[in-house]
Amino acid sequence: MADNNPKNKYMYEILVETGPMASHATTSKIQFILTGEKGDTGVRTFNQPLLALFTKKLKNKYTPFKKGARDSFLMTTDKPLGDLNYLRIWTDSSGLGEMSAWYLMSVKVTDIQTDQSTKFIVDQWLAVDRGTFEDDVTVPSFKAGEELTRDYLLKSAINHKFSDDHVWWSVFSRPIRSRFNRKQRITVCMVILMLTIMVCGIYYHVTSGEIMDALWTLGPVGMDARDVSKF
Numbered sequence: 001m002a003d004n005n006p007k008n009k010y011m012y013e014i015l016v017e018t019g020p021m022a023s024h025a026t027t028s029k030i031q032f033i034l035t036g037e038k039g040d041t042g043v044r045t046f047n048q049p050l051l052a053l054f055t056k057k058l059k060n061k062y063t064p065f066k067k068g069a070r071d072s073f074l075m076t077t078d079k080p081l082g083d084l085n086y087l088r089i090w091t092d093s094s095g096l097g098e099m100s101a102w103y104l105m106s107v108k109v110t111d112i113q114t115d116q117s118t119k120f121i122v123d124q125w126l127a128v129d130r131g132t133f134e135d136d137v138t139v140p141s142f143k144a145g146e147e148l149t150r151d152y153l154l155k156s157a158i159n160h161k162f163s164d165d166h167v168w169w170s171v172f173s174r175p176i177r178s179r180f181n182r183k184q185r186i187t188v189c190m191v192i193l194m195l196t197i198m199v200c201g202i203y204y205h206v207t208s209g210e211i212m213d214a215l216w217t218l219g220p221v222g223m224d225a226r227d228v229s230k231f
Contacts (some may be wrong), residue, residue, distance in 0.1 A: 008074060015071070016107050018066065018070075019070045019105050025067045026095050026126075031092075035077070035088070036082040037085065041075070046064065087139050089147075093118075093124045105123055106156075122139050171186055
């Protein structure tokens with residue numbers, strides 16, 4: 001998406017949020033035009049996310065716009081765009097089957113020079129066969145003081161809480177941008193599991209002190225016939 005011309009020195013980070021459901025993902029080609037007070041970007045095409053620039057393994061394998069994804073892109077322009085007003089974004093519906101449609105939640109654009117962020121709330125399908133039957137939409141920027149819709153807040157919160165904050169579920173749905181990797185998440189899950197087993201083992205062994213051979217052991221915790229009979 002970024003122009004290779006070395007004279008381009010104005011940089012923007014674009015964060016694209018896809019809907020949380022499995023059917024919200026797409027493999028279609030996505031293009032956009034970003035318009036500000038001082039001009040527009042012209043037609044731009046999304047390609048590999050920003051993270052792929054730093055991780056060789058992801059460069060050829062990672063696919064953007066998966067369900068619940070927050071994909072980051074780097075864009076350069078010849079001159080600053082000023083305050084951003086509109087985002088026109090569309091898809092060519094070239095994905096196969098269900099992957100031709102795309103549910104776009106929001107787009108956040110950050111001016112790297114000034115650290116000023118502008119958000120565009122889309123929260124709709126870009127498709128010719130569902131939603132509003134539009135694969136080309138123009139969205140105004142979200143102004144400070146405006147209220148977000150309940151539907152958007154609910155979808156965005158559920159997506160974030162489950163994919164990143166939920167200890168067990170996030171092992172499988174961890175966001176690409178998260179610094180809390182899967183090994184760390186699995187470690188936390190195993191610690192919770194072991195502590196639960198140990199506490200249960202201590203609780204169930206406060207009965208009479210008969211000596212019995214353990215049916216099985218997990219580390220320092222064993223289970224005998226008395227424990228089995230209680231279930």
